[in-house]
Amino acid sequence: MPTMAVTGVGKDMVRDQRYFSLATRIAAEMGAQIIKTYYVEKGFERIVAGCPVPIVIAGGKKLPEREALEMCWQAIDQGASGVDMGRNIFPV
Template sequence: MPWGLQNRLARIIRPEDGHTVMLAADHGYFLGPTHKLEIPRKTLEPLLPFADAVMVTRGVVRTSIDPGANVPIVLRVSGGASVLNEDLSNEKVTTSMKEAVRLNASAVALSIFVGAAHEHDSLVNLGKLVDEGEEVGIPVLAVTAVGKELEKRDARYLGLACRIAAEFGAHFVKTYFCDDFSKVVESCPVPLVVAGGPKLETELDALELAYESIQEGARGVDMGRNIWQSS
């Protein structure tokens, strides 16, 4: 792995303990003005000092994150479908790697939809993005998206999706926690970060999700609604 790519990944996954707490705030790319994220700057500014990295779109980077903020950016670069569309899997790469360089991103993120109607396109997107990232030293985070089919979040499906992401060259993968999550970790040769998902009932539930994820081998969590909707 090239030095620059390793260096950027080390900004996100802390070398001192091998873990990360990422702040997810890219929801607007398909959900629009999500509850408690209607004004991104207002939501994010007080939280950024506590995050190892923040996952956002280029629009939010430009308008809502101070250039002097000392927080690594994981740049969401895929999209193309909104929540109004029945099929959320029809995504393309919407932000170039040159733009990621201009924004000094520490990584780029793209969703893959294994088993969905646009599986092929999303995986080809991933392969091409990895090639582009390797050229400039920017790691790629593959997000194992399930769209509206939440029942897919089991070890068999997630193990398949995460392994495919790694086989296509993703440098780390964001996925969901599930029963037998350790099996998902064991079968994936790159680091896994667990998504927070929809707002859980209590803050304790969110903390337990983070704890159990780490105990079963995840490198960290990427939480959004369970953080900025908790107040």
């Protein structure tokens, strides 16, 4: 059965390329076939390049519609395999 790992961060932790590169790599080495992580503007291509399994981005906090779509486009353009989004798709 395929497994998806989700990288999370605490409220006081930094969401940066270094953290997510390590977290996604560890998740892949532990056997995940796909990884859900957050998009970061700086260094996302390096996160994807360093991970041997597909990465999808989490929707994150509620964003205006245009910003959410731009984030998705940027992530896909930088190598993400897809998007796993909830609150940014459905009106709340």
